[in-house]
Amino acid sequence: MKFPVNEDGKSDLEKLLAACEPASFGYKGKDVLDESYRKATKLDESAFSVSLCPYKLGIIDTIAQMLLPNAGGGIRTKGVKAELYKLNVYAAPSGFFKSHVDTPRSKTQFGSLVVSLPCYHEGGQLHVRHAGHFTKFDWGTASQVNTKPSVHWAAFYSDCEHEVREVTKGHRVTLTYNLYYALGSGDLAGNSPEMDATSLPLYRKIKFTLSVLTFMPEGGYLGVHCNHAYAHSTDEGVMSLPSVLKGSDMAVYSVFRALGLKIYMRAALEYDREQFYDSDEPDLLRELEGGVTVTDCGDDENEDYLSVLEEWNGYWTDVHWLNDPIDANLNTGMVHLTYGNQSGVGWIYTSAALIVEVPAASERYEAMSALE
Numbered sequence: 001m002k003f004p005v006n007e008d009g010k011s012d013l014e015k016l017l018a019a020c021e022p023a024s025f026g027y028k029g030k031d032v033l034d035e036s037y038r039k040a041t042k043l044d045e046s047a048f049s050v051s052l053c054p055y056k057l058g059i060i061d062t063i064a065q066m067l068l069p070n071a072g073g074g075i076r077t078k079g080v081k082a083e084l085y086k087l088n089v090y091a092a093p094s095g096f097f098k099s100h101v102d103t104p105r106s107k108t109q110f111g112s113l114v115v116s117l118p119c120y121h122e123g124g125q126l127h128v129r130h131a132g133h134f135t136k137f138d139w140g141t142a143s144q145v146n147t148k149p150s151v152h153w154a155a156f157y158s159d160c161e162h163e164v165r166e167v168t169k170g171h172r173v174t175l176t177y178n179l180y181y182a183l184g185s186g187d188l189a190g191n192s193p194e195m196d197a198t199s200l201p202l203y204r205k206i207k208f209t210l211s212v213l214t215f216m217p218e219g220g221y222l223g224v225h226c227n228h229a230y231a232h233s234t235d236e237g238v239m240s241l242p243s244v245l246k247g248s249d250m251a252v253y254s255v256f257r258a259l260g261l262k263i264y265m266r267a268a269l270e271y272d273r274e275q276f277y278d279s280d281e282p283d284l285l286r287e288l289e290g291g292v293t294v295t296d297c298g299d300d301e302n303e304d305y306l307s308v309l310e311e312w313n314g315y316w317t318d319v320h321w322l323n324d325p326i327d328a329n330l331n332t333g334m335v336h337l338t339y340g341n342q343s344g345v346g347w348i349y350t351s352a353a354l355i356v357e358v359p360a361a362s363e364r365y366e367a368m369s370a371l372e
């Protein structure tokens with residue numbers, strides 16, 4: 001059958017209603033039918049199929065961001081899996097479901113999603129309560145007078161009490177989904193069997209190199225400039241790293257992680273080192289943070305270029321770079337003045353880099369031998 005169903009559309013619903021059975025609810029570990037507690041009918045998920053997909057509609061992405069706000073943050077990003085559970089019909093004159101919490105179907109279930117299909121009804125408001133807060137979702141046709149028939153939804157945590165008020169007209173048809181934590185894409189690094197870093201050729205090479213005692217005997221930092229572009233100097237861009245590392249960058253990140261090494265994402269300031277220092281001078285790094293540094297500090301042949309660079313507030317570190325930065329991936333890191341016979345404005349760019357802490361050879365030898 002097709003939705004939307006309007007006020008005169010009861011005959012469209014007949015087949016669906018005929019296929020439905022009374023809906024039970026869980027009480028003390030048993031499924032109970034009791035019309036004084038719940039008056040509704042149901043189809044089990046195995047008894048129907050539906051073309052609506054909450055993933056395609058962006059509902060699951062929204063839930064991931066709203067209900068699991070760590071998603072998109074650090075490396076422990078969680079994703080959300082929604083599993084279709086039932087189709088329910090709450091019919092007039094008095095379909096309802098008294099206040100309850102949903103029974104978790106597994107340890108990873110954190111909530112429920114209700115999707116209301118566009119079908120003429122009035123009443124049947126969903127009330128959700130938690131810790132003194134109360135939210136009402138009214139998807140009845142009368143409350144949507146100026147809008148086209150549309151799908152409505154609500155998602156809530158498992159510990160929220162909720163109830164469906166009496167349906168006074170028509171049929172309230174809903175799909176319910178159980179919501180589970182799932183590994184999100186940010187968990188790719190080191191957690192996904194599809195991305196087993198130890199099977200990458202780079203893993204063996206780096207592992208071998210690190211087990212050589214004459215390689216960086218005192219330890220130090222290895223640096224890899226990212227191969228892909230990231231908005232590493234905007235707030236949003238910084239929030240999403242390292243979760244959104246792409247292709248080879250994620251591979252490199254995962255390899256060093258699989259080797260048990262500490263990895264930092266840093267912005268490296270690009271400046272013409274040879275002009276002022278010999279090339280063994282340390283690099284200027286900064287934690288990723290949003291924004292471009294703007295300074296009215298300037299440089300000319302008499303002024304120390306250092307004073308301009310230091311406006312960026314980074315720190316100096318010796319880094320052994322494994323590659324060169326890629327021009328196309330640079331972000332503007334600092335805008336400063338230039339003095340001379342004509343004043344002007346100069347830009348200094350930054351590149352997003354993976355900085356890997358390499359322990360001294362004597363410390364890492366055992367760790368490397370213990371790895372596969």
Ligand SMILES: O=C(O)CCC(=O)C(=O)O
Binds near residue numbers: 162163176
């Ligand atoms: O239909 C609704 O809005 C909520 C249904 C419900 O609470 C349930 O099926 O457990």
Ligand SMILES: [Fe+2]
Binds near residue numbers: 100101102162
């Ligand atoms: Fe429920």
